[in-house]
Amino acid sequence: MSDSSTLVVNSITQMQLTADGQYLLIHGHQPTAALHRSVLNELLVALPNAIEHADRVLHDNQEMGFALHCQGWEVGRLNGTEMVVIRFRLSGSAGLSFSLPAAQIPFLLQALDGAVGSMSASGAEAVAGRTGDVTLQ
Structure with a gap:
């Protein structure tokens, strides 16, 4: 081939x-x-x-x-190891998984908390509907 x-x-x-x-x-x-x-x-x-x-x-x-647009997510442990798996469900039922060391979870939570804290009082829907307002860490 x-x-x-x-x-x-x-x-x-x-x-x-x-x-x-x-x-x-x-x-x-x-x-x-x-x-x-x-x-x-x-x-x-x-x-x-x-x-x-x-x-x-x-x-x-x-x-x-x-x-990528995400319709849902799951979090779990990778075969009892210290690795955490985060799986995102994309449109069309496709799944995309990422693994990271469990020690990085507190930093991930801090980043998520920072993103949620930066949202306006009108809620996540208002922020998610705009383009160019995303800050990634």
Whole structure:
């Protein structure tokens, strides 16, 4: 499945895994692209960065940021270790999980408290509806 030519993907009509789970097939108005499962983590890291960079170039705004919309979240321990897992449920029931050392949780709580404390008296809905008001730590 290797070819050195560039495949341009300009539409996605369907995505599916092969029966053996080795490839993600991307169907659209171009030849089907097949991505090996070993590159999916790198793709997950690259896509948000590419989206943010493309938006900055398109809008000529180097301060523009990007955040995925989250519909819900869960927190748990990773197999009884000192690692905490935070899982976010994105639109379309997709899940995205992050693990971090339990010792970092107090700092995460401080950051969340700071973000909540900076909200106006009108509540989270008013702040969440505006763009450009997000400060990340």
